[in-house]
Amino acid sequence: MRVSVVGGGAVDESEYEQAREVGRVLAERGHTVVCGGRTGVMEAACRGARDVGGETIGILPGEDRRVANEYVTTPIATGLGNARNVLVVLNGDAAIAIDGSTGTLSEIAHALDTGRPVAGLGTHDVPGVEAVETPERAVEYVESSV
Template sequence: MRVSVIGGSTVSAAVYEQAVKVGRLLAERDHTVVCGGLGGVMRGVCEGASGGGGPTVGILPGEEVAAANEFVDIPIATGLGHARNALVVMNGDAVVAIDGGPGTLSELGLAAVYDRPVAGLGTHDVPGVRQVGTAAAAVDHVEAHA
């Protein structure tokens, strides 16, 4: 299954480590990580997935594939800016949201529009987001509901 992981581009060390855990668990359970391909949660989840032997896809806002973080296996340049958020959500069968600001909030709205199950770790408390407390609970939720 492909799982979109969304979240803040600038995060604390604790949030970053949570993203690494989510990525590693997804990889260990044979899932592909899809994200925005840049820093913060996106880099953390890709680092974790890479460490767990899983593939990563980064759907980038700009025109340069070289802008992807070093743990992205398949960078996709879009030139769409924040409009690429729809592509991040649509290319996952489910979504894990970790932390995040307005960009993450837009992706959560798109997840509702496209009927994707969402697990939230310290993210916006909005309808359709199942708030969970651990990386394992997040992965369990998306596996059970995708």
């Protein structure tokens, strides 16, 4: 399964480690991480997945694939700016949201609008988002909901 991991581009150490753990658990269970391909939560989730040999897809806002974080195995340039947020969630079967601001909120909304389950770790309190306390529980929720 592909799981979109969405969240803030600038995060503190605790949020970074949560996202890294989400990526690791997803990859250990055979899932591919889909994200926006840049910094913060996106980098951390990709790093966690790559730490255990997992695959990662980064759907980038710009036209240059080379700006993806170093842990993205498949960078996809879109040239769409933040409009690429919808592509991030459309290319996952479920989503895990960690922290984040308005960009993350838009990704959550797109995921919910398209019927994808969303687990939330310290993110927006939105109807339809399953608030969870740990990275493991986030992965368990999306696995059981697809």
